[in-house]
Amino acid sequence: MLTVITPQEARKIIFDRFMPLYTPTESVALADALGRSLYDDIVSDEYVPGFNRSTVDGYAVVASDTFGCSESIPAVLELRGEVLMGESARYTLTPGNCVAVSTGGDLPEGADAVVMLERCEVYGERLIGVTSPIAPGNNIIYKGDDVSPGEMVLLKGTCVSPRDIGILAALGRSRINVRPKPTVAVISSGDELVDTQQTPERGQIRDVNAPMLEALIINSGATSINYGIIRDDENALRRIVKKAVGECDAVLLSGGSSAGTRDLTARVVGSEGEILFHGIAMKPGKPTILGAIDGKPFFGLPGHPVAAYFVAELFIRPLIARMMGSETKQRTVTSRISETLSSNHGRAEFVAVVLSDDGASATPIRGKSGLITKLAHSDGYICVPRDSEGVAKGALVTVTYWD
């Protein structure tokens, strides 16, 4: 008997029950940290920038020297030299003087503003005229404006983006502690399944779920091990599940299209571990089993590829993120539905949609469960809540982008 729970309840059980992996941290070179999950908070131990810098090409001045100047009565300053890029300013500026400085150059002691070249006139080698007054602090980035010592810069669990790589480089972190990637087992079951390479006979179909789930696992930042296709046989199933639980951090078994296999899966999980739920009140994806074996998550996924894919996006991607001490961040857009979707009773319905170029219109993909081509052409999905009256054509819907 299915103990059916809502998608929200299912997610809560997953999050309450399974913890980040506390296996040893992995130290990787900065470049290899891209897409990995930070093991530690990154706290700065430096000032960035490490010195006061000009943000323009111009002349470092004492701002008060320029007060009241204009194009007709420029402030005339004596040029004491130039700050070279990559060197500290060797001058201490005093009133009446200025020093040439490039964008990013070190600001001399005593200077409190930089006048852009465009607002200066050159009267020969040693005399500069400033044609517009400047306020103290203008055109300067101060030491520590970006980061100061002790400042929290990136939180542990952050999935490292190219922008984060930029920060880590700025802080001089050439090696980064990241969480190990979880290893997720993929098993396909069903007497009707054959490998991608094989030509199916009548009654047989190629195994779509294993390659697709492996891609989703890798896409989520984990690694996968494929245990192949097993037949609908309790002993074979039990053997492969035990092996996978022993070797991996999580196990996905897809298939069990037939009622017999579903019962078989439940029996094996129930005896080897514990069933946490059996059935989610959603469409597609209802016949989903979650179990725990040796403290590790076990998912029994529907055999239909579209159903398996929705369950993987909604529950397994977040589970993998959690195992890496991270969280998935959903990207959504508000759009108008182009067709009326009729109501569904008692089950949240997830519908793939194609977005118009500007994202303003979402066309639902119709079709019988299992039509994988239709899914691939979609941009994301919407959820029609359980017990709703459906969604009327033109209504606003929240589309969650895939990936």
Add this chain to the structure above:
Amino acid sequence: MLTVITPQEARKIIFDRFMPLYTPTESVALADALGRSLYDDIVSDEYVPGFNRSTVDGYAVVASDTFGCSESIPAVLELRGEVLMGESARYTLTPGNCVAVSTGGDLPEGADAVVMLERCEVYGERLIGVTSPIAPGNNIIYKGDDVSPGEMVLLKGTCVSPRDIGILAALGRSRINVRPKPTVAVISSGDELVDTQQTPERGQIRDVNAPMLEALIINSGATSINYGIIRDDENALRRIVKKAVGECDAVLLSGGSSAGTRDLTARVVGSEGEILFHGIAMKPGKPTILGAIDGKPFFGLPGHPVAAYFVAELFIRPLIARMMGSETKQRTVTSRISETLSSNHGRAEFVAVVLSDDGASATPIRGKSGLITKLAHSDGYICVPRDSEGVAKGALVTVTYWD
């Protein structure tokens, strides 16, 4: 003198000028096709599914046998046997008979509907009662419902998603022709730059752009070669640019914070190839150079990390996609800006924003150009068009998600 063009014009020049790489195709295993760009259109040469399948557990019937039946007057049918999973149905159904079939099982010849188990009563080994009439075609997926021979399934240039892997598996494609990854050179220039590993002296800063740009290149599906930091010297610059152009498909040179270096870069590109534009009317990112050397794109990027990052997101990511025969797909959300942004004159302004959890509110990240930590914490960016009056607090804005 800068010939400043708009971001739209810049993008058009990039797209008109640079073509997909027509180097030989690369054949990869299905699992390795994830994230790669398809070299060919994928046209099905098979039916998916290859046979008529039941979508439920139940009994295959001749639908007309059930017309008029009810719970009180069930239609009584003779059970002829069972279709086993993975085998073709060995029965040809005639009126008055039925055959047991599981979800995904082969539909016997002669059957035109499948009655769910829940709508049947079992009267012993050979007799089944159907308690509710069924229409022809119900609970069946027909041969070719998903794909038929000759049907275009995926377009060349598609960046392969886990869902696409699913389709390719369904069609039996175990090896896939993909476009080669472009190789992009990354060069940093500036006398003030030191490596990530080094502790900068006063006046020096760590090179942020090279690691960040390399991460963005990899994230875009290409590979990168880092040519290190070169000093502001025309001969050194010329040598490294020629080497990079010889070895790579595109070259990025970042730096040139000082006016002298910018001139130097323009001189080298102008003499080794052709300058296509020098300066984009955008903030940040104005001092960007695009050139062509030996027909290959050369980008001179601003030294400020934030400016370099915006130019890379807006122009280099699409360029890499184009070189792979693909297109970047921007993901956007409409949100309300939480603060007034003042107008800017003559330049499109790109502002990074942090989205609220529901995406309804976008808070602009303020700060001087070059503050890389602020950028990393943002979710995406908005564009304040040139010559606009700015954006008033609460106004609707289109946020483009990063990556």
